[in-house]
Structure formats: structure tokens, C-alpha cells
Amino acid sequence: MKMYKYLTFITVLVLVCNGSADILNFSGGDKSNYTFPKEFFFGVSTAAIQIEGAWNEDGKTESIWDHLIHTNPDFVRDRSNPDVAADSYHLYKRDAEMVHELGVDIYRFSISWPRILPTGLANEVNPLGILYYKNLINELVKYNITPMVTIYHWDLPQKLQDIGGWTNAHIVDYYTDYANVLFANFADKVKYWVTFNEPMQTCLEGYGGTYRAPALDRHGIAEYLCTHNLLKAHASAYHLFDQQYRPTYGGKIGMSLDSNWAEPKANTSKDKAAAELYLQTHVGWYAHPVYSAEGNYPPDLIRLVDEKSRQQNYTRSRLPKFSPEEVVYIRGTADFFGLNHYTTYMLSMADGEVGKIPSHENDIGIVRVQDASWPSMSSSSWLKVVPFGFRRLLRWITKEYNNVPIIVTENGYADFSGVHDDARVSYYSHYLNALLHAIHEDNSSVIGYFAWSLMDNFEWDDGYVSRFGLYLVDFKSPNKTRTAKDSARLYASVVSSRGLPADYDPEDFTAFSAASKLVPTVLPVLPLLPLYRLIL
């Protein structure tokens, strides 16, 4: 999970202040007695590299995250690494038990590609890797929990990165082979498949920037190549599943896209256009080819990148194009729209050039900021609490993509640890209230919701500083002891009552100012931040 911390960090410097905020503006809706529909399902999410540890055990090889952090420990805020993490490789039985304690219907976890295929290719399937996930799946099924598998949650085998990773066109075949191994071994019990988690983070931040592995920084070129191959890989896995596995096993398959809500900075037609352009060229970059009626990249993206490339004297557009056959091959290749959502930004048109030249940011030419008055106090500075943004985004996706069934595959709040997590309790209450209003008042087509995350975990460049868990993990204890937080009890009560607690107050945001009293275990001191993380 997690978006754009350092972009946000820069925008923090240009925060706008609109005077005192009307707190009701943030609320996702009034006090109501709405409940979640009978068929609506709840779950919790995790990702392999953030919890498993055992990075080199039983035949697993390095992923691009292992490699980046082993070779560049300064990448991580507390100089920690995911070598052991929450040790879920050995503690998966306790994980399944926690999911059971929450009373949710589904557990979404990811499978580590280099644990299954140590060479990256399907010439060698690691039997101990297969066994680990079989054991986990059986443990879930024992509790009547449906497994949902994310096939790719950012941990590419380093051996494939060495030959170009997502910019190598052959990765479409390599990914399809990997997905085939997973379908063949697990499709009998796994009923939901997510081909990719937040592909924009992989391509825009990993290939176009330095914020995610492999931190390639080939902006303006590599993010478009990466996206192009990734979308073809997604479609290829979908068709494989649809033709060869669905007839026997059933099941659903889709993608999980990250999106902020984009609010116009001012009530002007120009800023409204900027907000719409943000959605089209960010979440739409991945969603339009798959979920729109016409397919292909969003017309605005094609126009802007083609135009800039021409002005910059490239002999061809930096945006690769899909053939008409490819447009058809990719269009419609999802049974649901997975949405990972955390926060909201305000958009305006850029005054002149923005970002590095060339880059996706420069190509699009818009500027985003957050309102200083929005509640936050999260350990992740970008994570402003704006429930109405969630509601508006759900309505936008529902309309834009023709009532596609939406599954919120991630939503959550980060703090600096502790089991009495009032801010997280408040965040979930407000966002679930917004979701109830989205379903009941806006007709948004949401069918399921997953909290991020089941437990504290390795939070990428934030290491173990930023905590997203419903369960606290004591990373210092040999057994990585897990303890339910207050938010776990809140979530379990929402799941069992199918509504918000009677004392929930949609106007109360006080928990977020109280959260500021919690101090981080490692103070993020500005001068210690590596320069490359600031110049994103």
C-alpha cells in the first residue's frame, strides 16, 4: 500500500490554508442507521514481503525489494529490512486465527514470485514455496475463510529485474507462466484473484521514480513501457484463467488500483478540469484500457504524451500504443474493480512546466496539494483524513466504468504504534460511514471491503515506523507476538452488526489531534533523509 509520501512531502511545503475548516465538510455523511447489505463481504489484506520474512529460506531468492534494501539500507526510514518482518512464514497459523477472530469472510494475501519460482521462470517450481501457501490456504479454509490471492504485490524476482523487469516485453510470458503455476496449484480453493496490486506504484514510482523498487528513475520513458507490458500481462493472465481454470473451478479475477480522490482546488472550471485530468491520467491510465467501454489508454493521456514527445523532438511518442487487436484483448478483462484508497488531494492546472523533463508529471501538467486544515496526524504525512473523498471516488468509478462491481481491497490508517489506537478507530468509522452513504445514497456499486492491514508490517520505505495493523506486532519479541488493537474490536463489531456502533458521531474528528501526542519510536530527522528521496 501507500502512496506518494515524498511527493506529498514536497507539497507540504506549499500547503494551502483556507482558514478554519468546517469539519462537516470532511464527513462522509450524516448520522444514519444504514447497514451493509446481506451479500456485502468484509476482509483484511496483507502482502507477502511485508509480513512473511524468511527472505532466503527454503529456496526463496531475492526480490527487487530485498535487493534494493540489502544494497541500499538508507532507503528505509529506520534502516530496517523485511528479512524477518512479522515472520508469517512460520506464524501463518496465528495469522489465520486472527482473521477468524475478526469474523471476516475473506483474507487477501499475496504470493511471493521468487518463493514459487526461484529463477523467476517456470523451469523450476519450488515445492516448499507451494507447500507454504497450501498450508496457509488450508488453514483459512478450516475457519471457513475464503482466500483471495494477489498474484503480484511488488516483489519481482531480482533475476528478472536483471534482464529489464517490467520494461522487458518478454515479461508478459514470464508473468503468465507464473500465474499459471498459481492457478494450477491453488485455483481449487482460491476464489478471488488479483493480478496486480497498485501497478501505478510499480511503474510510475519504481521505474519512473525512486520511491519504489527498483528505483530506476527513468522518468518519461520507463513508466510508460512498464505500464504497457503490465497491462498486457494482466490481460494474458485473465484470459488464461477464464479459458483454462474458471470452467473447472469458478472464481473471480480483477486488478487492484490505487487512487486518491481529486478535488478541484478552487471552484473554477479550470480546476475542475485539472481534477478530472488527474483521475483520467492516474487511475484511468490503468483502468481505462480494462474497464471502459472503448478500451485503450485515456484519450487525454495519449494526446498529452504524444504532444510533449513531439515538442521534445522524439522521433516517436514516448507512450507506446496498443494495436486495435490489443485494445480488444485487454478490454473487459476483469470481473471486479479492486480499489485501494487512503486519502484526497486538491488539483489545479500547472503554471508552466512541472516535474522532471520528460516525465509523466511533466506530460500531464497539473499540481496537487492537500489542505492544511484536513485532519491527519498520521505517521504517514500524506494520509489526510477526508471521508467525503472516498464517497466521491466510489461514485466517480461507478459512473465512469459503467457500474462495475467495486471491491475496496485496501483502506486504512497509519500511526506510530500502540493498542489503544483511537485515531484508527475513528478513521475506519468515518470511512465506513462514507461507504454506507455511497452504497445507500449514491448507488455506488461496492460489493466488498478490506481493511489494510491485518497486522503491523514492513511498511516499505517507512520500515517499522509506520503502523497500519488491526493487530499490533511486537517486532522485538522472538515470537513476533500479535495483540488485537481497539481498531480490531471496532472492525469485528462492524462485521458482526453490519453497521456502525450506536455512539458513532460523524462530526467528531478529535481523535486525530490526540494522535499527535504519540511520538514515533524513530524520529524522522529531515537532514538524515537521503537526497534521492526528496528530489522525486
Ligand SMILES: *[C@@H]1O[C@H](CO)[C@@H](O)[C@H](O)[C@H]1NC(C)=O
Ligand atoms: C436510528 O435508530 C435509533 C434506535 O433504533 C433511533 O432512535 C433513531 O431515530 C434512528 N435514526 C435514524 C436517522 O433513523
Ligand SMILES: *[C@@H]1O[C@H](CO)[C@@H](O)[C@H](O)[C@H]1NC(C)=O
Ligand atoms: C461553484 O460555482 C458555481 C457557479 O460558479 C456555484 O453555483 C456553486 O454554488 C459553487 N459551489 C461552491 C461549493 O462554492
Ligand SMILES: *[C@@H]1O[C@H](CO)[C@@H](O)[C@H](O)[C@H]1NC(C)=O
Ligand atoms: C526541437 O527542434 C527544433 C528544431 O530544430 C528546435 O527549435 C527546438 O528547440 C527543439 N526542441 C527541444 C525541446 O529541444
Ligand SMILES: *[C@@H]1O[C@H](CO)[C@@H](O)[C@H](O)[C@H]1NC(C)=O
Ligand atoms: C439510486 O437508485 C434509486 C433506485 O434505482 C433511484 O431512485 C435514485 O435516484 C438513485 N440515486 C442516485 C443518486 O443515483
Ligand SMILES: *[C@@H]1O[C@H](CO)[C@@H](O)[C@H](O)[C@H]1NC(C)=O
Ligand atoms: C514462543 O512460542 C513458542 C512456541 O509456541 C513457545 O514455546 C514459547 O514459549 C514462546 N516464547 C515467548 C517468549 O513467548
